[in-house]
Amino acid sequence: xxxxxxxxxxxxxxxxxxxxxxxxxxxxxxxxxxxxxxxxxxxxxxxxxxxxxxxxxxxxxxxxxxxxxxxxxxxxxxxxxxxxxxxxxxxxxxxxxxxxxxxxxxxxxxxxxxxxxxxxxxxxxxxxxxxxxxxxxxxxxxxxxxxxxxxxxxxxxxxxxxxxxxxxxxxxxxxxxxxxxxxxxxxxxxxxxxxxxxxxxxxxxxxxxxxxxxxxxxxxxxxxxxxxxxxxxxxxxxxxxxxxxxxxxxxxxxxxxxxxxxxxxxxxxxxxxxxxxxxxxxxxxxxxxxxxxxxxxxxxxxxxxxxxxxxxxxxxxxxxxxxxxxxxxxxxxxxxxxxxxxxxxxxxxxxxxxxxxxxxxxxxxxxx
Amino acid sequence: xxxxxxxxxxxxxxxxxxxxxxxxxxxxxxxxxxxxxxxxxxxxxxxxxxxxxxxxxxxxxxxxxxxxxxxxxxxxxxxxxxxxxxxxxxxxxxxxxxxxxxxxxxxxxxxxxxxxxxxxxxxxxxxxxxxxxxxxxxxxxxxxxxxxxxxxxxxxxxxxxxxxxxxxxxxxxxxxxxxxxxxxxxxxxxxxxxxxxxxxxxxxxxxxxxxxxxxxxxxxxxxxxxxxxxxxxxxxxxxxxxxxxxxxxxxxxxxxxxxxxxxxxxxxxxxxxxxxxxxxxxxxxxxxxxxxxxxxxxxxxxxxxxxxxxxxxxxxxxxxxxxxxxxxxxxxxxxxxxxxxxxxxxxxxxxxxxxxxxxxxxxxxxxx
Numbered sequence: 001x002x003x004x005x006x007x008x009x010x011x012x013x014x015x016x017x018x019x020x021x022x023x024x025x026x027x028x029x030x031x032x033x034x035x036x037x038x039x040x041x042x043x044x045x046x047x048x049x050x051x052x053x054x055x056x057x058x059x060x061x062x063x064x065x066x067x068x069x070x071x072x073x074x075x076x077x078x079x080x081x082x083x084x085x086x087x088x089x090x091x092x093x094x095x096x097x098x099x100x101x102x103x104x105x106x107x108x109x110x111x112x113x114x115x116x117x118x119x120x121x122x123x124x125x126x127x128x129x130x131x132x133x134x135x136x137x138x139x140x141x142x143x144x145x146x147x148x149x150x151x152x153x154x155x156x157x158x159x160x161x162x163x164x165x166x167x168x169x170x171x172x173x174x175x176x177x178x179x180x181x182x183x184x185x186x187x188x189x190x191x192x193x194x195x196x197x198x199x200x201x202x203x204x205x206x207x208x209x210x211x212x213x214x215x216x217x218x219x220x221x222x223x224x225x226x227x228x229x230x231x232x233x234x235x236x237x238x239x240x241x242x243x244x245x246x247x248x249x250x251x252x253x254x255x256x257x258x259x260x261x262x263x264x265x266x267x268x269x270x271x272x273x274x275x276x277x278x279x280x281x282x283x284x285x286x287x288x289x290x291x292x293x294x295x296x297x298x299x300x301x302x303x304x305x306x307x308x309x310x311x312x313x314x315x316x317x318x319x320x321x322x323x324x325x326x327x328x329x330x331x332x333x334x335x336x337x338x339x340x341x342x343x344x345x346x347x348x349x350x351x352x353x354x355x356x357x358x359x360x361x362x363x364x365x366x367x368x
Numbered sequence: 369x370x371x372x373x374x375x376x377x378x379x380x381x382x383x384x385x386x387x388x389x390x391x392x393x394x395x396x397x398x399x400x401x402x403x404x405x406x407x408x409x410x411x412x413x414x415x416x417x418x419x420x421x422x423x424x425x426x427x428x429x430x431x432x433x434x435x436x437x438x439x440x441x442x443x444x445x446x447x448x449x450x451x452x453x454x455x456x457x458x459x460x461x462x463x464x465x466x467x468x469x470x471x472x473x474x475x476x477x478x479x480x481x482x483x484x485x486x487x488x489x490x491x492x493x494x495x496x497x498x499x500x501x502x503x504x505x506x507x508x509x510x511x512x513x514x515x516x517x518x519x520x521x522x523x524x525x526x527x528x529x530x531x532x533x534x535x536x537x538x539x540x541x542x543x544x545x546x547x548x549x550x551x552x553x554x555x556x557x558x559x560x561x562x563x564x565x566x567x568x569x570x571x572x573x574x575x576x577x578x579x580x581x582x583x584x585x586x587x588x589x590x591x592x593x594x595x596x597x598x599x600x601x602x603x604x605x606x607x608x609x610x611x612x613x614x615x616x617x618x619x620x621x622x623x624x625x626x627x628x629x630x631x632x633x634x635x636x637x638x639x640x641x642x643x644x645x646x647x648x649x650x651x652x653x654x655x656x657x658x659x660x661x662x663x664x665x666x667x668x669x670x671x672x673x674x675x676x677x678x679x680x681x682x683x684x685x686x687x688x689x690x691x692x693x694x695x696x697x698x699x700x701x702x703x704x705x706x707x708x709x710x711x712x713x714x715x716x717x718x719x720x721x722x723x724x725x726x727x728x729x730x731x732x733x734x735x736x
Contacts, residue, residue: 004548004549178724178725179718179723179724180372180719180721180722180723181372245718245719246717246718246719247717247718247719269714270714270716270717270718271711271712271713271714272711272712272727273718273723273724273727288724290718343639343640344639344640344712345637345639346637346638346639346661348638349614349615349638350547350613350614350615350638350641350658351548351613351614351615353548354548355547355548355641356546356547356641356656356735356736357546357736359640359641359731359735360731360735360736363727363728363731367724367727367728368724368725368728
């Protein structure tokens, strides 16, 4: 077996060791459609990403080039980096501690905007005076119940408004130290990254096996979506709001996003998880995505019901892999879940240079 | 969704944070057959483990008890701990550095046995005098080629003999910094843990799908095997010696261990990897196991050809899971690969308390 190219693998190790993110140079003018997002020190909304204008024909016609063989994992590493930016900025955040446990992280300049809410939050200098541990932001001790905390922090988010917390959805996410642990309170979904709380989601690869060849159902997001308009997406995916199990949430999303009846969606198989840690301005995303596989019958065609998907297409997995390696067509976090699918279904081989490092990198965030 | 039991999960976190290993208390007198192995400061051969006397009937009759429901992952965590002992002893080892990279770790008292071979090794005090970095053992600079190093270290192993390096097999393992990287030299397989080099293996779950219910082919090791005699094992598994690819090695082992013809074994699917780090006396195992799945036809029956397997049995996966949770019947590292199978095939659910922590723990070693 030939050895890996040393300089190429060194570059990948560079990533693994959490060194500064450096956006990769676009491969081609026509295929790389996401503008470079700079790590500016103020909030950057996903809506800042422009609408993309590629078509299904562009997706289906990505060629296999000599520069881009299936065994070259470089394109996959680039997508993992895309979800794990800004680790060098971690020191600009202070822990957000609830009930003695780290629930999240808040940027020190975002914290300045919270200082006027001194009946809701306690700040590092207060903490020191009160004998708390230095250097963390906590909730005011008068806020003892989850309900009180949810209401008080929710009011703060409303006052901060769209300028500081863009994309408010009126959807609550549980705040906890780890999945399944007691819930400290609930927080507006759009505010989750500004408090650096862990957010959990379900992502489902819907696939069809036609005579031994596997195809993935891929969605193209509506151009009207506020986040990642027009980009490629999983057949079904969604955040896990407060009070619903992963499986129940997945079945609900299956119905709404792809018209998959419960008789079919109930056969979806949980197959693991991926995680990432992405710092961009004041936003500190700590996401964990539970991965599901659903094998669909050959004749089934998904139908979107909530208007969030423009259309679906059934694409050979090998072609989806090419799209991931060569373009930035997919909503960034979908790349990780599909790379995980490629691992589990044998589309990557231990002989591919960087196989183990790529496998590890799919859980670059705090996977708990 | 109910919250996890706090104290139970805290115990698991305890494990994840690499705190001292504490062997679990045997569940029942009849089922726990492995004697407690103390972390004595001299080499402990796997042959020290006594032959086990359980039968297939014992395996098939493990009951489902209230103490042991499928959603209680405690039994799985115990098996991960069994493969990841002694992290608190790491400070007793010094890095083994080749060509400026860490190739392994050597116990400081095992190193004392190497001191007389001063034409083969350079020791911390020599290194300091020579301006090398302090605190590592290296090869003598006169040993420049892989062939010279292999011969010189091989001669040392022969002189040390069975007392210090038990179980010599005359099988060479490649010494490298990471899988696929240039090979520094080759080392007797039995010596690998005494130099703390990373060892790579292939483990294959052979399964049968009968009308939607999955069964695993399980082997019972011959009582004559020097290591883990009489214990349960994968259908096929083996270390990867120097000069052979994972897939080629797997197909060879499929033929020898289970009589699986290439027409079938070539359809085995690479599905990822697990890793562990186990310190026991002078031995520092840093193993990475590439995992494969092979779906076998319903009518196929494996036949062992090399005398290393007493017999095979096709067992429902749910029963195998019970055996893993409740007993120590399996050769320890097989547990990890089967738990990985349980994750990928949906036998574990995100709602199980500790799901994400268990998933992470399957790569507790340096997976590179």
